[in-house]
Amino acid sequence: MFNNCFPFSAVLGQDRVKMALILNIVNPNIGGVLISGEKGTGKSTVVRGLPGISKSKDVVELPLNITEDRLVGSIDLKKAIVNGEKGFERGILYKAHNQILYIDEVNLLSEHIVNILLEVMSRGVNVVEREGISYSHPSKFILVGSMNPEEGILRPQLLDKFGLYVEAKGVTDIEKRMKIIKMCMDYENNPVKFSLRWKEENNRIKEKIDLAKGIMQNIKIDDGSLVFAVSLAEEGNCAGHRGEIILIETAKAIAALNQRKSITKKDIEEAASFVLPHRLKDSITLETKAEPLDDNKIEDIENDMSSDNNHNETISVYPSLESSLEKESDLSNQEEIKESIEDIVQGNQPLSINIDFTNQVLNEGSGKRSKVKTNSQKGRYIKYTFPKGKVKDIAFDATLRAAASKQKNRDKNGLAICIKQEDFREKVREKQTGATILFAVDASGSMGAKRRMGAVKGAVLSLLNDAYQKRDNIGIVVFRKDKAEVMLNITRSVDLAEKCLRNLPTGGKTPLAAGLYTSYQILKTDKIKNPDSLQYLIVVSDGKANIPLKTKNSLQDVFDIGEKIRNDGIKTMVIDTEDNYIEYGFAKDLAEKMDSDYIKINRISKTNVETSVKNLLNINK
Amino acid sequence: MDSNKLIYPFTAIVGQENMKKALILNIINPKLNGVLIRGEKGTAKSTAVRALANIMPEREEIMGCIFSCDPKDDTFWCEDCKKNTNKDIKINHRKMRIINLPVSATEDRVVGTLDIEHAIKKGEKRFEPGILAEANRNILYVDEVNLLDDHVVDVLLDAAAMGVNSIEREGISYVHPSRFVLIGTMNPEEGDLRPQLIDRFGLVVEVLGEKDRDSRVEVIKRRLKFEKDPEIFIQEYEERQNELSNKIENAKKILDKVIYSENCLRVAAEIAIAMGVDGHRADITFMKTAVTHAAYRGDTKVNKEDLFVAAKLALPHRMRRKPFEEGIIDFDKIDELIEEAVL
Numbered sequence: 001m002f003n004n005c006f007p008f009s010a011v012l013g014q015d016r017v018k019m020a021l022i023l024n025i026v027n028p029n030i031g032g033v034l035i036s037g038e039k040g041t042g043k044s045t046v047v048r049g050l051p052g053i054s055k056s057k058d059v060v061e062l063p064l065n066i067t068e069d070r071l072v073g074s075i076d077l078k079k080a081i082v083n084g085e086k087g088f089e090r091g092i093l094y095k096a097h098n099q100i101l102y103i104d105e106v107n108l109l110s111e112h113i114v115n116i117l118l119e120v121m122s123r124g125v126n127v128v129e130r131e132g133i134s135y136s137h138p139s140k141f142i143l144v145g146s147m148n149p150e151e152g153i154l155r156p157q158l159l160d161k162f163g164l165y166v167e168a169k170g171v172t173d174i175e176k177r178m179k180i181i182k183m184c185m186d187y188e189n190n191p192v193k194f195s196l197r198w199k200e201e202n203n204r205i206k207e208k209i210d211l212a213k214g215i216m217q218n219i220k221i222d223d224g225s226l227v228f229a230v231s232l233a234e235e236g237n238c239a240g241h242r243g244e245i246i247l248i249e250t251a252k253a254i255a256a257l258n259q260r261k262s263i264t265k266k267d268i269e270e271a272a273s274f275v276l277p278h279r280l281k282d283s284i285t286l287e288t289k290a291e292p293l294d295d296n297k298i299e300d301i302e303n304d305m306s307s308d309n310n311h312n313e314t315i316s317v318y319p320s321l322e323s324s325l326e327k328e329s330d331l332s333n334q335e336e337i338k339e340s341i342e343d344i345v346q347g348n349q350p351l352s353i354n355i356d357f358t359n360q361v362l363n364e365g366s367g368k369r370s371k372v373k374t375n376s377q378k379g380r381y382i383k384y385t386f387p388k389g390k391v392k393d394i395a396f397d398a399t400l401r402a403a404a405s406k407q408k409n410r411d412k413n414g415l416a417i418c419i420k421q422e423d424f425r426e427k428v429r430e431k432q433t434g435a436t437i438l439f440a441v442d443a444s445g446s447m448g449a450k451r452r453m454g455a456v457k458g459a460v461l462s463l464l465n466d467a468y469q470k471r472d473n474i475g476i477v478v479f480r481k482d483k484a485e486v487m488l489n490i491t492r493s494v495d496l497a498e499k500c501l502r503n504l505p506t507g508g509k510t511p512l513a514a515g516l517y518t519s520y521q522i523l524k525t526d527k528i529k530n531p532d533s534l535q536y537l538i539v540v541s542d543g544k545a546n547i548p549l550k551t552k553n554s555l556q557d558v559f560d561i562g563e564k565i566r567n568d569g570i571k572t573m574v575i576d577t578e579d580n581y582i583e584y585g586f587a588k589d590l591a592e593k594m595d596s597d598y599i600k601i602n603r604i605s606k607t608n609v610e611t612s613v614k615n616l617l618n619i620n621k
Numbered sequence: 622m623d624s625n626k627l628i629y630p631f632t633a634i635v636g637q638e639n640m641k642k643a644l645i646l647n648i649i650n651p652k653l654n655g656v657l658i659r660g661e662k663g664t665a666k667s668t669a670v671r672a673l674a675n676i677m678p679e680r681e682e683i684m685g686c687i688f689s690c691d692p693k694d695d696t697f698w699c700e701d702c703k704k705n706t707n708k709d710i711k712i713n714h715r716k717m718r719i720i721n722l723p724v725s726a727t728e729d730r731v732v733g734t735l736d737i738e739h740a741i742k743k744g745e746k747r748f749e750p751g752i753l754a755e756a757n758r759n760i761l762y763v764d765e766v767n768l769l770d771d772h773v774v775d776v777l778l779d780a781a782a783m784g785v786n787s788i789e790r791e792g793i794s795y796v797h798p799s800r801f802v803l804i805g806t807m808n809p810e811e812g813d814l815r816p817q818l819i820d821r822f823g824l825v826v827e828v829l830g831e832k833d834r835d836s837r838v839e840v841i842k843r844r845l846k847f848e849k850d851p852e853i854f855i856q857e858y859e860e861r862q863n864e865l866s867n868k869i870e871n872a873k874k875i876l877d878k879v880i881y882s883e884n885c886l887r888v889a890a891e892i893a894i895a896m897g898v899d900g901h902r903a904d905i906t907f908m909k910t911a912v913t914h915a916a917y918r919g920d921t922k923v924n925k926e927d928l929f930v931a932a933k934l935a936l937p938h939r940m941r942r943k944p945f946e947e948g949i950i951d952f953d954k955i956d957e958l959i960e961e962a963v964l
Contacts, residue, residue: 004696039820040900044782063787064775065728070789077792081744092789104782108775148817170900177890177904178883184905185912188652189877191696380728380772381790396737397791404744416744491812 004191007198008049009205012180013171017046020164020274022205024100024142025054026212027253030163030246032143034106034154034278037168043146044104052195053205057142060096062103064110068383069397071116075131080404081417088135093126096141106145107154110430112382114158117143121161131398132405160239163246165278212256219252225263232272238279246275384425391424398425435534436473436490436526440519441501442541443480444510447577453506456540456577460501473533475522476500479515481508482547486518490526512545513557520565527568535570539596542578543587555586562593572596627851630858631672632865634665635840636831642914643824643934644673645865647802648717649872650913651758653823653906654781655803657766657814657938660828666806670719670762676862677717678870680758684711687750688757688797697784697798699757720756720801722763722777732776735791748795753786756801766805767814774818777803781821820899823906825938872916879912881923888928888962892955896940903939910935928959 011018020033035043050059062071073091080086092101103109120126126139143161146168147154171177187194226248233243250271251263258267384398403423410418439460447453474497475490488500516539523535548554549561565572572594576587591598634641643656658666682689688699692712695703702710722731733751740746752761753776763769769777780786786799803822807814819825831837847854886908893904910931915923932955 038899039817040902042901048783061787063789064779065732065772065788065790067790069792070794074792077740077746078744089792092794104779105775151815151817170898172894174887174890174894177893177901178886180901181886181889181904181908184901185908188909395791396740397735397793400735400740401792407744415742417741419741491810 004195005048005052006045006187006191007195007202008046008053009201010183010187010194010198011042011046011049012183013173013176014042014046014168016166016274017043017168020166021046021050021144022053022209022257023164023250023253023274024144025050025057025209026256027216027249028140028142029249030142030253031249032145032162033164033166033274034159034162035144035146035166035168036149037146038150038170039148041168041170043168044102047100047102047104047144047146050100052202054209055206056098057100059100059102059144060092060141062092062096062101062109062113064103064105064108065380066092066113067381067397068112068116069130069401071113072120072126072128072130073135074128075133075401075404077400077404080401081407084408086133086405088128088133090137091126093120093139093141094137097137097139099141101141101143103143103145105147105151106158107147107149107152110380110382112430114155118157118161131401159278160242162278164250164274166274167277208257211259212253215256215259215261216252218261219255220262221248221252222262225251225265225268228265229268232268232276233279236276236280238276243275243279247271250275380430381427382430383428385428387424387426391426393427393429395425395427398427399423435536436475436523437536437538438475438477438490438519438523438526440477440479440484440515440537440539440541441504442510442512442515442539442577443478443504443506443508444544445480445507446510446542446544447506453504456575457501457504460538460540461498473526477515477519477522478504479511479518480506482511482514484511484514484518486522490522509547510541510545511547511549511554512541512543513549513554513561514547515539515541516558516561516565517549520561520568520570523565523570524568527570537565537570537572537596538575539572539587539590540575540577541587543574543576543590544578544584545586558586558590559593562590566594566596574598576600627855628675629668629672629847629851630855630862631669631676632861633843633847633854633858634669634672635836635843636833637665637669637828639826639933640666640669640828642917642930643826644669644804645676645869646910646913646917646934647760647804647823648673648677649869649917650876650909651800651802653802653909653913655761655801655805655822655824657819657822657825658804658806658828659809659825660806661810661830662808664828664830666828667764670760670764670804670806673760674716674719676866676869678866678873679714679716682713682715682758684713688754688799689715689759690798691758697800699797718755718759719762719804720752720759722752722756722761722769724763724765724768726752726773728770728773728776729791731773732780732786732788732790733793733795733797735793746792748788748793750797753780753799753801754797757797757799759801761801761803763803763805765807765811766818767807767809767812774815778818778821819938820902822938824910824934826934827937868917868919871919872913875919875921876913876916878921879915879923880921881908881912881915882964884962884964885911885923885928888958891958892932892936895954895958896936898936898939903936906935907931924964925959925962928962929956932956932959 008018017033017035020035024030024033035047037043048059050057069091071092073094074089076087076089120139121143124138124140125136127136128134145154145162171180183194226244229244229247229251232247233241236243238244247268248263248271251267254267254270255261255263381395384395399419400417402425403417403419406420406423407417410420412418441456441460443453447456473490474488475486476488476497478485478487487504488497491497519537519539523537526533527535543558545554545558549557551557572591574587574591574594574596576591576598578584578587578600588598588600590596631641640656640658643658647653647656658670660666681692683692683698683702686699686702688702690698690702692710729751731752733754734749736747736749739749763777780799781801781803784798784800785796787796788794805814805822831840843854889904889907889911892907893901896903898904908931911923911927914927914930915921918927932952936955
């Protein structure tokens with residue numbers, strides 16, 4: 001729409017981004033670019049400046065809030081109503097044919113739209129069968145996407161469709177930065193004048209591209225280059241054959257830009273820096289790569305085994321052990337009455353919470369954990385459906401289109417259109433739903449021992465990071481001394497949660513029952529407020545409850561509440577921090593009672609916590 | 622515009638100098654990309670934003686254009702105004718307005734949608750403009766911006782970045798200019814904003830309740846007086862309001878003429894590198910703020926005071942690199958860099 005975009009040639013410092021885009025214009029077979037980078041690096045500015053350096057290519061934007069009908073095209077309403085004819089009204093996919101299709105914030109695009117895009121891209125044809133219309137047209141385009149990885153990742157299938165991948169980074173050279181500020185201010189003061197100044201430079205690039213395009217057909221590829229490309233792709237352990245094919249196509253474009261008719265090894269190497277980064281299988285295996293077994297690990301395993309044995313024995317005898325347990329913790333109470341605040345032991349690998357949403361069909365609430373179809377009248381309208389029962393959320397456009405084709409034989413009462421019951425369509429909305437995650441953290445004296453709390457903080461913090469990306473609601477309940485305290489009511493502010501965790505003191509007894517009860521109440525209220533979001537309770541404790549709530553048996557209280565929680569359908573996870581020579585395994589029993597996921601933090605160390613939590617969560621998926 | 626008369630006067634707000642300054646600078650130069658006001662409840666956040674209505678300068682718009690296109694600048698005209706170039710353009714003088722975006726707003730109301738009435742009566746599709754259309758060349762005010770639905774935030778981001786709202790939905794395909802000053806208020810206790818959205822706000826100010834006892838007393842006094850008889854109270858401040866309006870108008874006039882030395886740019890770049898900010902928005906906004914502040918002072922040359930103010934308003938929120946690292950800013954370092962510079 002606006003021909004005075006910031007000129008392509010005036011964008012400083014994003015040479016690789018510019019190069020990747022130029023390569024695609026020279027050779028559309030490359031299959032597009034994904035630009036990933038932090039905010040404010042001129043990602044979209046470069047793309048929007050593209051028409052200035054290309055004669056034949058225009059940038060067609062795909063806005064995030066697009067609906068299906070505008071993407072694929074639909075019935076021409078006016079033609080249908082006024083002339084009674086069925087006509088096709090072209091959508092974005094038609095407009096994008098032979099052009100550049102640009103999706104800003106592509107990682108936030110609706111799932112349904114992505115599916116359509118994937119299908120059209122693999123066929124190169126857009127087939128429309130809807131509203132009594134049958135139409136198909138070719139739709140081949142250069143797909144350009146930009147995204148900020150802070151906002152979430154891209155679906156692998158879509159990621160793979162992008163031929164090239166570049167990262168946009170801020171410039172660190174001071175002189176260049178000064179220039180950038182100056183140019184931006186000049187541009188804003190007078191876009192027209194500024195664009196004129198750069199016209200010549202834009203034209204120079206344009207000519208270079210045209211020249212390269214001319215050479216493209218004549219480029220010869222020798223077997224040696226093919227072998228080299230294949231070996232590079234193999235080395236990177238890329239899935240499928242797309243990697244090497246795009247490598248060759250990109251190398252061709254690079255050679256053409258340098259006005260050569262044959263490709264060199266260097267061309268392929270340069271191409272690889274654009275083609276391979278997002279295809280490397282290694283980056284995935286890196287995270288799950290097993291650590292070599294060291295002595296510590298072996299000891300852990302042995303410990304595990306012995307604790308299992310202990311556990312088996314204790315199960316039958318724990319009522320009698322209870323008294324001795326209380327004594328023990330009383331003792332430790334006297335010793336460790338002092339409060340202490342432990343630092344967070346931070347790991348280098350982030351943990352992630354995978355919550356299974358498969359059995360939740362309809363969800364409301366905003367968050368990113370999962371994109372779900374919602375039946376509340378909120379969320380992004382993506383397509384229509386036939387209403388079941390009473391029509392609540394009318395999709396007017398779809399209803400009109402449905403009615404339009406039947407207007408010939410209807411009595412319109414002086415209006416332009418007559419809509420009948422059968423024409424009604426309802427909106428299908430999609431909404432990102434987060435979960436409510438409540439941490440119930442044991443801050444009793446026993447947790448302070450052996451620096452256990454630090455590791456726990458590290459683990460929880462890592463989970464919090466993950467929760468941020470997925471836009472979950474977080475809350476923290478802490479139990480110590482003789483009561484449970486709501487440290488942080490359910491909130492979206494993960495920052496607050498983190499601060500609260502950082503300053504968490506330990507010391508005192510273990511009122512586990514009270515902790516669970518408070519958590520239960522909070523989650524129950526949350527469930528009433530957000531009926532369709534998922535409640536998740538993560539209990540961090542060693543299970544050695546020694547303050548009862550209702551009865552005299554503190555453990556029985558814990559189990560009773562645990563069962564209540566389970567019966568209410570709240571998903572739970574128990575992180576067992578028990579680390580004594582004699583292990584009672586109460587936390588494990590609790591986990592069984594609540595039917596929850598269970599992990600044990602043995603021999604506290606950060607890698608330990610992380611791998612175990614991670615493994616568990618992966619299994620959980 | 623009767624309701625405007627009974628708005629608490631902007632100049633009667635006690636303290637909160639940073640917030641007031643940030644708001645004024647944005648009115649002088651809408652290209653600063655807005656303000657985010659973060660603070661506890663009851664710190665005059667909303668009052669200040671609403672009070673802007675009365676000190677807003679008048680400007681020209683094309684008569685009858687729903688997007689309030691600027692008759693002088695055809696680069697950002699809407700489709701209709703572009704088509705109309707041959708005919709005489711009638712010009713309307715009107716104040717900049719504050720357009721509210723309620724937290725409960727649905728996406729179709731924000732971006733615009735199909736005009737149903739027109740479709741049923743005439744069988745034609747027509748675009749019904751939404752809030753983003755109204756917001757063009759005005760202030761878009763989102764109270765409790767942190768509570769906004771994620772998908773509405775995405776749309777806002779898109780429009781704010783591009784200055785354009787493009788619609789491809791509900792059978793409608795339409796593009797219109799949407800260049801607005803985004804003003805958001807939020808209480809951080811209720812959850813934070815996504816960093817991506819924070820970055821789109823040109824300036825960010827943190828407001829705290831006044832700590833000084835005398836000021837606190839003054840706050841109550843004025844408020845009580847206003848509530849007792851708003852009209853008399855407003856009259857009392859009329860002179861001050863006019864003074865500020867004039868100052869803003871004058872600043873707008875000289876804004877284009879403000880010059881800055883090469884060393885100002887150097888300071889901006891140095892600070893950005895030293896602080897490790899994401900991207901380039903920090904330094905660009907920093908310079909724009911400094912220039913605007915110079916104009917506000919009635920000067921045409923950027924001086925150190927302007928740089929100090931700009932650093933305080935444009936930098937803090939861009940320092941945080943990850944959601945958890947607190948934005949601890951080494952302001953001494955920044956001050957030092959500015960202090961050392963020879964402008």
